[in-house]
Amino acid sequence: MNLKNLSRKLIAEPGAKVRLSDLDPADTIGVKDEQEALKAVEKNRLKMEELQMLLHAENKRALLIVLQGMDASGKDGTIRHVMNGINPQGCEVTSFKVPSAEELDHDFLWRIHKAVPAKGDIGIFNRSHYEDILVVRVHNLVSKEVWSARPKQINRFERILSENDVKILKFFLHISKNEQKKRLQERMADPAKNWKMSLQDLKERELWKEYMEAYQDALTECGTECAPWFIIPADKKWFRNLAVSQIIIETLESFKMNYPKLNFDPQKIVVK
Numbered sequence: 001m002n003l004k005n006l007s008r009k010l011i012a013e014p015g016a017k018v019r020l021s022d023l024d025p026a027d028t029i030g031v032k033d034e035q036e037a038l039k040a041v042e043k044n045r046l047k048m049e050e051l052q053m054l055l056h057a058e059n060k061r062a063l064l065i066v067l068q069g070m071d072a073s074g075k076d077g078t079i080r081h082v083m084n085g086i087n088p089q090g091c092e093v094t095s096f097k098v099p100s101a102e103e104l105d106h107d108f109l110w111r112i113h114k115a116v117p118a119k120g121d122i123g124i125f126n127r128s129h130y131e132d133i134l135v136v137r138v139h140n141l142v143s144k145e146v147w148s149a150r151p152k153q154i155n156r157f158e159r160i161l162s163e164n165d166v167k168i169l170k171f172f173l174h175i176s177k178n179e180q181k182k183r184l185q186e187r188m189a190d191p192a193k194n195w196k197m198s199l200q201d202l203k204e205r206e207l208w209k210e211y212m213e214a215y216q217d218a219l220t221e222c223g224t225e226c227a228p229w230f231i232i233p234a235d236k237k238w239f240r241n242l243a244v245s246q247i248i249i250e251t252l253e254s255f256k257m258n259y260p261k262l263n264f265d266p267q268k269i270v271v272k
């Protein structure tokens with residue numbers, strides 16, 4: 001199984017128009033063997049443990065992982081399956097909900113900036129500042145004049161972060177409307193899951209087309225060299241996990257990290 005091409009194939013090329021209808025949410029980019037994929041995710045999990053230790057030891061940069069997708073696209077599942085190897089001490093997951101009154105009294109990036117990981121850490125955003133050009137646009141929560149200015153503001157914000165040693169990876173978990181239906185039905189039938197569902201979740205489905213248009217624009221306008229979007233076909237959970245874990249591992253490996261050099265010879269030290 002050649003996984004090296006996955007990130008190249010899944011990245012939204014900066015500057016190119018994204019057409020979601022051309023991308024199959026059930027695609028597995030030539031990866032056929034689910035069992036092999038599960039093994040690769042497990043291997044990546046072990047690698048991630050080692051790479052996180054290096055990230056922490058070097059303390060030179062942070063990694064920020066942004067997860068976006070429709071309800072039931074698998075944001076929580078991705079965090080559970082892909083990130084379960086990492087040490088919770090160096091990682092923080094932030095879930096962005098409807099903004100509080102205090103948050104609404106600030107600019108939309110205020111609550112986001114506060115949650116950006118520190119050097120040496122990994123931050124995971126379960127939803128993010130992109131909600132401010134997705135749900136906010138679809139529901140007209142602010143005027144068009146306000147939301148349409150935001151993609152440029154987001155690009156500038158992400159550039160500042162990346163110029164300050166925050167590596168940003170953004171994943172859009174792309175599921176089909178049918179797959180969402182199947183998953184929502186399963187959720188409804190499961191007492192361990194249906195307690196957190198609302199009728200609003202079902203209503204949002206009716207706005208699928210509007211959401212896809214908003215996502216398409218967000219992916220097109222905010223896919224940049226310093227903070228790329230990856231469009232992950234997410235109907236097959238095993239492929240989604242494989243793709244996300246592979247891209248994170250390749251990114252961490254690209255840092256070519258080393259443990260800091262000591263300014264003394266540990267061989268000559270006797271611990272008394």
Ligand code: ADP
Nearest residue numbers: 071095096097098099126127128131132135136
């Ligand atoms: P999740 O679906 O992420 O598991 P919730 O069911 O609590 O968690 O949903 C969070 C809700 O908050 C989503 O409907 C999302 O669209 C909404 N939300 C997040 N950020 C914003 C925002 N900036 N403005 C309005 N709504 C937002």
